[in-house]
Amino acid sequence: MKNPKVLNRGYVILGAILIQLALGAIYAWSVFTPALKSEGWSSENTQWVFAVGLASFAIVMVFAGKRLKAWGPQTLTWLGGIILGAGYLLAGLTGGSNFIALLLLIGLVGGAGIGLAYVVPIAVGMRWFPDKKGMITGLAVAGFGFGAMLWVKLAGSWGHLIENLGLSNTFTIYGIAFALMVVVGSLWMKFPPKDWKPEGFQEKQMQQSSGEKESKEFTSSEMLRNPSFYLIFLTFVFSAGAGLMSIGLMKLYPMQALMESGISEEAASAISGTAMAVFFCLANGLGRILWGMISDKIGRKRSIALMTAIQGVTVILFSFMAGNVALLYIGATLIGFNFGGNFALFPTITADIFGARNVGQNYPFVFLAYGVGGILGPILGGKMGDLNNFAMAFTVSGIAVLIGTLMIIFVKKPVS
Numbered sequence: 001m002k003n004p005k006v007l008n009r010g011y012v013i014l015g016a017i018l019i020q021l022a023l024g025a026i027y028a029w030s031v032f033t034p035a036l037k038s039e040g041w042s043s044e045n046t047q048w049v050f051a052v053g054l055a056s057f058a059i060v061m062v063f064a065g066k067r068l069k070a071w072g073p074q075t076l077t078w079l080g081g082i083i084l085g086a087g088y089l090l091a092g093l094t095g096g097s098n099f100i101a102l103l104l105l106i107g108l109v110g111g112a113g114i115g116l117a118y119v120v121p122i123a124v125g126m127r128w129f130p131d132k133k134g135m136i137t138g139l140a141v142a143g144f145g146f147g148a149m150l151w152v153k154l155a156g157s158w159g160h161l162i163e164n165l166g167l168s169n170t171f172t173i174y175g176i177a178f179a180l181m182v183v184v185g186s187l188w189m190k191f192p193p194k195d196w197k198p199e200g201f202q203e204k205q206m207q208q209s210s211g212e213k214e215s216k217e218f219t220s221s222e223m224l225r226n227p228s229f230y231l232i233f234l235t236f237v238f239s240a241g242a243g244l245m246s247i248g249l250m251k252l253y254p255m256q257a258l259m260e261s262g263i264s265e266e267a268a269s270a271i272s273g274t275a276m277a278v279f280f281c282l283a284n285g286l287g288r289i290l291w292g293m294i295s296d297k298i299g300r301k302r303s304i305a306l307m308t309a310i311q312g313v314t315v316i317l318f319s320f321m322a323g324n325v326a327l328l329y330i331g332a333t334l335i336g337f338n339f340g341g342n343f344a345l346f347p348t349i350t351a352d353i354f355g356a357r358n359v360g361q362n363y364p365f366v367f368l369a370y371g372v373g374g375i376l377g378p379i380l381g382g383k384m385g386d387l388n389n390f391a392m393a394f395t396v397s398g399i400a401v402l403i404g405t406l407m408i409i410f411v412k413k414p415v416s
Helices: 008-031 033-038 043-071 073-093 099-128 133-155 161-188 201-209 220-224 227-249 252-260 265-298 300-321 325-354 359-386 390-408
Strands: none
Touching: 008 033, 008 043, 008 073, 008 099, 008 133, 008 161, 008 227, 008 265, 033 043, 033 161, 043 073, 043 099, 043 227, 043 359, 073 099, 073 161, 099 133, 099 161, 099 325, 099 359, 133 161, 133 265, 133 325, 220 359, 227 265, 227 300, 227 325, 227 359, 227 390, 252 265, 252 325, 252 390, 265 300, 265 325, 300 325, 300 390, 325 359, 359 390
């Protein structure tokens, strides 16, 4: 069925990227940690704010998935933007360095705002692009990775917001920007008309099916009773946890390692900042797009197995790479690229295994793995950092990711 509004597909991509640029603020947290440590915060405390934000994000996303049909994608999106913006705005008004205030406002409230809005571009995008689920999911979440680079550099070496305006004013400015961007992006978050299909999709589907029946749409309760859900979930826990731990430490650990190799503190800070804000963040965004496109060609399971195998080895080796500038940039690029792939591959394997139409309700349960990894990874990194043993955190995380590589091999589509 041809639809005159087919060109809206382009606006859906635009809106999704704009929304995700703002939601990617959570990955910019590491740019604030040196200033907070200078205020007397411990490494573990800086990671607690990050971890609470990730957990709140994941838990609220389950609620958002359940309310998607009732409230509609536009309402969920703008409400998430307002809550995210309010969290940062109020954090700025409290002074910008109080641990409890930041834990509640940026961690709990800000994370909840992200959780409300995050699932919408994925669910809406898959409806508009059933022929290219991997690609559209990658594009929809690419802004999340690129957004981190934008907010890190504006606060740091590009805009010098923290240096010139202080933490509180930076949080305030960011809160206003986040709310505006998400609200504008919500304008294009609409599902396509009922029974709409892109031109030529039905014919392509018939050519590729080779007699295979259309996959069943599984409800969340049915999915939660299937062993494949738990294999996918644990693989995501290990992969996300390693990446999130790396994000939390991508400034502190390389700075320490570079200074131990004889580089000055100022130079080490600039190098580690570049590793996070340029190499990691750019690769994070590109990984979402390219892993999504790769999975459309070779399949989700093969893509996840390949991605996690590369990630596990890289994370283990990172303790040998952090103190060398060239190797640091390579390590940050690989970890960021593979970490970004999680957000294109796990939504699409959820759709492939349990049905695309219910992905808005089902993927939030899979995404709880991100919240679990967001607690385990950063807290492990923070504790090991306070014990001056960053290397152990990376080794343990890398081994866990390789275990996930083995687990994903056993995922099977449920029998209808």
